[in-house]
Amino acid sequence: MIRVSNLTKRYGNNAAVDGISFGIRKGEIVGFLGPNGAGKTTTMRILTSFLAPDEGTAVIAGFDVIKEPLELRKRIGYLPENAPLYLDMGVLDYLNFIAEIRDIPAGERGMRIKKIADLCALNKVLKKNAYELSKGYRQRLCLAQALIHNPDILILDEPTAGLDPNQIIEIRELIKEIGREKTVILSSHILSEVSATCGRVLIINEGKIVASGTPEELSNRATGKEKIYINLKGQREAIETRLRSMSEIASFRVIEENGGELLKYEIESNGDTNLNEALFHMTVDNRWVLTELRKEKASLEDVFLQLTIGEK
Amino acid sequence: MQNIIAIFKREFKGYFNSTIAYIFITVFLVLTGWLFFRSFFIINQADMRGFFAILPWIFLFFVPAITMRLWAEEKKLGTLEILMTLPVKDHEVIFGKFLASYAFLAVTILLSLPLPITILYLGTPDKGPIIGGYIGTLLMGGAFLAIGLFVSSLTENQIVAFIIAVIISFGLLIIGEQFVLFSVPNWLVPLFSYLGLGSHFSDIGRGVVDSRDIIYYLSVILFFIFLNMRTLEGRRW
Known part of the structure; x- marks a missing residue:
């Protein structure tokens, strides 16, 4: 589903992502784990075709991030870091806007939005403005934005950052539920988060993958013995x-x-x-x-x- | 095309979602109306030459205020990352934003129509310069908007976007002015007077809509939209 080889992105002399290669199969939930500034966000921005790599290739669902960004974007839902939203827009207006750009036919938009609002528990706030929403609702609205076109692949950058413990559990449950049908990549610097939701973990440090495997495999590797x-x-x-x-x-x-x-x-x-x-x-x-x-x-x-x- | 319309609608509504739009329109109308009527009854002439003469200088500050948020706010909020990972082409986003700001400017100008109507009621003005003046206003406004939109893509700070847009517009406006033309070497005069944003405007304002003037404004608009596409691509490299 996702094939990344030798991906490199430099800012000046500093390589934010330094020759990363990995593959992700359909239906996997994969976590990027690493300290802040390790290159997780940059990698995700390249995968979503927001940034172009300096070297290397990334092919998602058969589409190259450089050559066919539009086809690729149609198949990806992306939740950027901090869940950015147009604060001056109404929640319903916003979802309509995304649905329109996502080419969901006008007749189906209402139904899609209703379905996604149910899934993300947004029904209570549909008539509000984005700036009135709490952090938890903003996160969910942004997640709804990423899901509205029913993408095969979800890329979530720190989906639970800044939430309280209850909200974190809610979002995790939501991600697990979504992950049953979709390929999900999420990033975090919180370890329990990754081990709670992901089937596989890539540990990234200073732009390189330093380890990968299931949470259990990685734990065993640390000491080798129990x-x-x-x-x-x-x-x-x-x-x-x-x-x-x-x-x-x-x-x-x-x-x-x-x-x-x-x-x-x-x-x-x-x-x-x-x-x-x-x-x-x-x-x-x-x-x-x-x-x-x-x-x-x-x-x-x-x-x-x-x-x-x-x-x- | 559908994408341009979607972005256009969002941006256009965005202006009216905030009270700033209404304040903006009110200030524009009061200011132009006052500047117009201040001398209108003293000169006692039924024309709008005074109005159109002052307009470039009012645009100098008003248009950058319309455009300053278009990219800078997206960058600041981080929404650019969502917008540019939606299945839209760069130029669709640029045109959507440009046309939305254009429509907002057009609405503002439309609301100044009571001025010519009053003149028509009070006297018998020459209609050519008035119609020409409005056409020129729209063309010149488009050029100012394209400059402002481009500048907004360079920064995430709206105030910086505003100031730089005013400076660039001011530069382009002033090189066509008489006092600048007097002080530059002779061989530069035709070039400067051609590049001046205001000189074409006053040509059209005489009631003569020349294709050269239209081409000039369209080239300025396309030039800055082209620059804007480059800055947007620059994000990726």
Whole structure:
């Protein structure tokens, strides 16, 4: 659906986007993750044909961003950063204007607008002026603008920036719902957002893609191994002999010892094995008392920090 | 064409969505009316020469005020990013905006028609110069608008757009004036007087609508629209 190769955009000597290549399949929700100024917005502006790249190509739905921008634009819905709107226009007027330019026949416009207003929960504000709207409604109106022509591809630049937690959840739900039928690219510098909505994440830093994969894959990559914390009551020596004998365990260490009875261990696994179950059986077999068993994965945050700051 | 109409409608309505349009029209009419009638009864002549003589200088400040927001506001609000990623060609957007500002100017001028009607009622003026004057006004207004529209695309600050448009228009207006023509070398005189925005206007204002004057104004309009297309493309490179 989207094929980007070696995309570069320079501002003076500074490359905002530096040789980015990636592909996106139909129906994927892909997140661009990166610190501010990493090149996310510039990449999106190139994909929507607002900016032209200095080098490289981007082909979306079979149309090249440089050669056939008009055909490409017909198939894309774009929500720019900060949800810009004509503040002097009425909400209904605005949607009508977009529908007209989007070539929706006059007879169908009313129906389309109604449908999109339902989807984006805009019915309450249809008769208002854009400047009267709260940030949340502005965001939704701008999203409605991007959806009105039923595009195959949606490009959303920081769709939840500046919203309160309730609104963020609403918009996320909306994006997930839309994402069932459409290809969606969204950008964010908020990690939980990307892991909550996206099937795949591209981490961008200083104009380059530094990592890509599902949120889980990326988390696993950060440490390579998962860590399990257990609290056990039992004899220390017996426990440790047993732990040493288990092939699934790479290493372990005591992190707390409480009066000789309660022991806290940090255990690192040997990869993808199901260590939880093995540990459970171990405690049952030996009649040790297990008071806590907790798995900890490296969060996306760790990956992000490692990739964007750690390298410097 | 449909796109030009859609953009035209949005921009034209945009003028009337704000109170600024009404203030603008009122000030324009009061100012021109006052300047006109101040001397009308003293001179006691049924013509509009005084009105048309002062008009270029009023346009100098009024037209940039009409055009200053056209691009600058889009840039400031960020709506340019949505507009230019809609399936529209650059020139469709430019013409839509240009024609909308033209229509707004035309409405304003139309509302000054009570002036000639009063004159017709009070005396028997020569109708040629009045009709010619209005045709010239529309042509000259178009040139001012094209300049203002182009300048608006250079900045996201409306005030800056206004000031630069006034400066450029002033330059083009003044090079055709007598006192400038006296002070430049002789070989430059025909060129300067040809390029002057006001000199063609006063020709038409005599009631002689010459095709050369029409061609002059149309070329000025097209030249600045061409420059505007370049600045819009420049965004992409």
